[in-house]
Amino acid sequence: MRIRLVFAALLALAVLPLSAEPRIGSLTATSSNAGAVTVRFTLADAFRDHHTVQALQSGLPTSFTYVVEIYRDRPRWFDEGIGRSRIEVIATFNSLTREYLLNYRRDRKLVRSEMFSDLETLQKRMTTIDEPSLFDIGARRPYKVRVRVKADFGRGFLLYVIPWKISTRWKEVRVAGTAEAAQVR
Amino acid sequence: MNPRDLLLRYRKDPRFIITVPLLILAATSLIYYVVQRAKDLSPEALNSQVLLFVLSNINLLLIIGIVFVLLRGIVKLVLERKHGIIGSRFRTKLVVTYVATSLLPVLLLFLFATDLLRVSIDRWFNTPVRKILQNGEAIAEMAQDQSASIATGAAREIAADPAVIDNIDTHLLHVREFHHVDLVGIYRGGTLVKAFTDPRAPIQEVSEPPLRFFDEVQQKGSATKIDVGASGKWIRVAARIGGGPYAAIAGVFIPNTMSRMIDESIVAHKNFQQLDSQRPALKASQTSLFLAVTLAILFGTLWTSIYASRRITIPIKALAEATSTLAEGGYGTRVGISATDEVGRLIESFNSMSTQLAQQRHALTETNRRLDDERAFMLTVQESVATGIIAFSDDLRLLSINRAALAMLGIEQPAPRVDLREVLTGDLAPLAQALCDLTARAPRSREVTLIRGGELRYLELSVARLGAGNTQGWVLAIEDSTQLMQAQKLAAWGEAARRIAHEIKNPLTPIQLSAERIAKKFGGEHPQIHEGCRTIVNEVSQLKRMVDEFSRFARMPAVHMQHAPLAENLQQAASLYRDVKPGVSVSVDADPEISLLMDPEQIRRAVGNLLKNAVEATDRGEIRVSAKKNQQRVVIEVADPGRGVADSDKEKLFLPYFSTKGRGTGLGLAIVHRIVRDHDGQITVHDNSPRGTRFQIELPA
Numbered sequence: 080m081r082i083r084l085v086f087a088a089l090l091a092l093a094v095l096p097l098s099a100e101p102r103i104g105s106l107t108a109t110s111s112n113a114g115a116v117t118v119r120f121t122l123a124d125a126f127r128d129h130h131t132v133q134a135l136q137s138g139l140p141t142s143f144t145y146v147v148e149i150y151r152d153r154p155r156w157f158d159e160g161i162g163r164s165r166i167e168v169i170a171t172f173n174s175l176t177r178e179y180l181l182n183y184r185r186d187r188k189l190v191r192s193e194m195f196s197d198l199e200t201l202q203k204r205m206t207t208i209d210e211p212s213l214f215d216i217g218a219r220r221p222y223k224v225r226v227r228v229k230a231d232f233g234r235g236f237l238l239y240v241i242p243w244k245i246s247t248r249w250k251e252v253r254v255a256g257t258a259e260a261a262q263v264r
Numbered sequence: 265m266n267p268r269d270l271l272l273r274y275r276k277d278p279r280f281i282i283t284v285p286l287l288i289l290a291a292t293s294l295i296y297y298v299v300q301r302a303k304d305l306s307p308e309a310l311n312s313q314v315l316l317f318v319l320s321n322i323n324l325l326l327i328i329g330i331v332f333v334l335l336r337g338i339v340k341l342v343l344e345r346k347h348g349i350i351g352s353r354f355r356t357k358l359v360v361t362y363v364a365t366s367l368l369p370v371l372l373l374f375l376f377a378t379d380l381l382r383v384s385i386d387r388w389f390n391t392p393v394r395k396i397l398q399n400g401e402a403i404a405e406m407a408q409d410q411s412a413s414i415a416t417g418a419a420r421e422i423a424a425d426p427a428v429i430d431n432i433d434t435h436l437l438h439v440r441e442f443h444h445v446d447l448v449g450i451y452r453g454g455t456l457v458k459a460f461t462d463p464r465a466p467i468q469e470v471s472e473p474p475l476r477f478f479d480e481v482q483q484k485g486s487a488t489k490i491d492v493g494a495s496g497k498w499i500r501v502a503a504r505i506g507g508g509p510y511a512a513i514a515g516v517f518i519p520n521t522m523s524r525m526i527d528e529s530i531v532a533h534k535n536f537q538q539l540d541s542q543r544p545a546l547k548a549s550q551t552s553l554f555l556a557v558t559l560a561i562l563f564g565t566l567w568t569s570i571y572a573s574r575r576i577t578i579p580i581k582a583l584a585e586a587t588s589t590l591a592e593g594g595y596g597t598r599v600g601i602s603a604t605d606e607v608g609r610l611i612e613s614f615n616s617m618s619t620q621l622a623q624q625r626h627a628l629t630e631t632n633r634r635l636d637d638e639r640a641f642m643l644t645v646q647e648s649v650a651t652g653i654i655a656f657s658d659d660l661r662l663l664s665i666n667r668a669a670l671a672m673l674g675i676e677q678p679a680p681r682v683d684l685r686e687v688l689t690g691d692l693a694p695l696a697q698a699l700c701d702l703t704a705r706a707p708r709s710r711e712v713t714l715i716r717g718g719e720l721r722y723l724e725l726s727v728a729r730l731g732a733g734n735t736q737g738w739v740l741a742i743e744d745s746t747q748l749m750q751a752q753k754l755a756a757w758g759e760a761a762r763r764i765a766h767e768i769k770n771p772l773t774p775i776q777l778s779a780e781r782i783a784k785k786f787g788g789e790h791p792q793i794h795e796g797c798r799t800i801v802n803e804v805s806q807l808k809r810m811v812d813e814f815s816r817f818a819r820m821p822a823v824h825m826q827h828a829p830l831a832e833n834l835q836q837a838a839s840l841y842r843d844v845k846p847g848v849s850v851s852v853d854a855d856p857e858i859s860l861l862m863d864p865e866q867i868r869r870a871v872g873n874l875l876k877n878a879v880e881a882t883d884r885g886e887i888r889v890s891a892k893k894n895q896q897r898v899v900i901e902v903a904d905p906g907r908g909v910a911d912s913d914k915e916k917l918f919l920p921y922f923s924t925k926g927r928g929t930g931l932g933l934a935i936v937h938r939i940v941r942d943h944d945g946q947i948t949v950h951d952n953s954p955r956g957t958r959f960q961i962e963l964p965a
Binding site for chain 2: 130133134136137138139174175176177178194196234235236239240241242
């Protein structure tokens, strides 16, 4: 019994840090009759690390980069890549005017810029992505197509020297058809 | 010329090899200098991904370069050692020493220095400065918040009275006066309705609030906007008036004299926070930079060490190879590599030594060649002279013997340093004894008589002491005086014969006449007298015939040489003795092509004499006469199956008046010998096989 408790404690210790790490959540992908795929997802626990908030508040440009891929699942064979999109949200705080500038870029092109005076609104805006018609799957059947997302939210250094991206795990979901989406709603 | 050709052309150029590491060091130093000078750069620049990317790639390239140079050097050294190339072991030691003495200190220094750097960076952010900046920002924000709260109070007071729309001017002016704000106004859906400002506050420096500002006011009830103008900072606060589209706004202007201090305090702390947030990147960039410098030093050191080891070992390798060549006989081998240090002096000494050796060897070769020439000359002379020459040591061991001596002694070429007493045995034993006597005491010359091959030989010996160099011994000169002696004897015998004939022949005629007269006068009466006289006459006739023979021998006619066919002469000589004796036949086997310079009559006489003796000595069988050409000699043989000649008689066989037949004058073979000698020939007698005698005449062809 005591041994089980020790194991449970160790497991909890091992799981706790993982649960605090940012992760992709609430991922949905729906396809219209015309084949346009809308992708929605959130990045959970992105600002749980106080260093991130501190960096943002200090005026450093803080960005999250979302990589969204859509592919056709082929069992026991290589998947067929259909499309890939890169969404960047970059927030910069102006400490003099106490405003946040949010630049929203898709595939390295600036889509929109927004100003926020509220941190909470900014955080929600940075971590909630709703991209209608992000991909076009054409005549492919939606249930054979999957979408996966990961977010690059920081940068680490291996051996203090080698830079590497800190990313979430890939989160993937099957594309839902119009009818299926309606049922979900 | 493309870069590859340029690299191949210059890669072994010392200037190139030294310049490249120096350039790398200079580039790294420049980067380091620029970064050190970049204190005024923004945190974004220091944290730039481009900078880290560049540094990472420089480090990667340097690591690849170091690994490549190191592996290449190791592989080359291993291959050189495997193939046993001279100098590879020494070079390995040099490279290992260089690398060990440079790599370890540099790596240790890098580890300690980077650790110190990281600790120092951490220490920067743990100083009281953080607190000071934090407090400064707090004070500045408090000052700004105080202005914002005044504006908020004014805006809320305006918004608190829904009837303000009806009496805008009065109310707004009242609030402005009461709250000492610089701006009061009413907006409707983002459009200004009415506003009053302090003439000293430049509201025109800032733009109208955007619609989203009023949207926020509508949503949250109030909103604050801070704008920075050229003369100062405006803090504007808006509050929703009731539930309608109207919003009251109040603003406070903070002039530059104050707002600048507020902003500087805020910015200073924010910058500090930014640096703090970028601490890992800052550590990474600094460490990368330090690593780049370290790797550049390592690369340069490694390159230089391998190059230096090669530069050191190249002359040593060349020297070792030249030494090996010299040891194998390559005199005059020179090392073509120049060096200015001690190795250079060693190379100069080696080249000088090699040159001297070559010169000495050349001189030695010349001397040996001259000696060989002289030796060949002496050998030629020795071999060509008719005098036999034998050189021997004090203990009678053979040193050399010439061809004439071998021919005189009738022996084969003995083994070198053989004891002459083992060679000169049998018939030659007197010669060995004579050698012992001659070398033991004076006189150093004497005459020795030998019977060799049934022929009497007169040899005159004389010895002389060898005293040249390390060779101690004697030289024996042998003169064959056999022919001379025989000629002298023949001449003496001829003179004697001539005198005897003269002295004897003169009284013989009177004796014969007297005997015939006595027989005539008293023979009829006295048969005994008649018989006696007849005996006297017969004996005198016999004596006269003998004297005539002597006379003929003494007066041998001079030879008349002419070219004549030999076979024909032999046939003519043989025809006289065919069928002379029953059971005895004569055959001739002569090459008809042989033509000889000779006196045909004399040769026929000589062969006839030999055939006459052969027929007399043979009871039954065939007498063979043959002639054949042997190199420069023509050999005529007369072989019979007769009684043969005893060895004891062979030495005297050709002397005049020697006969084994008990009758005759004994001049036949003497005449043959004389004819042969007159033809510069030689006659020898041998035992015939299976029996009989074989005479061999050798004449010059």
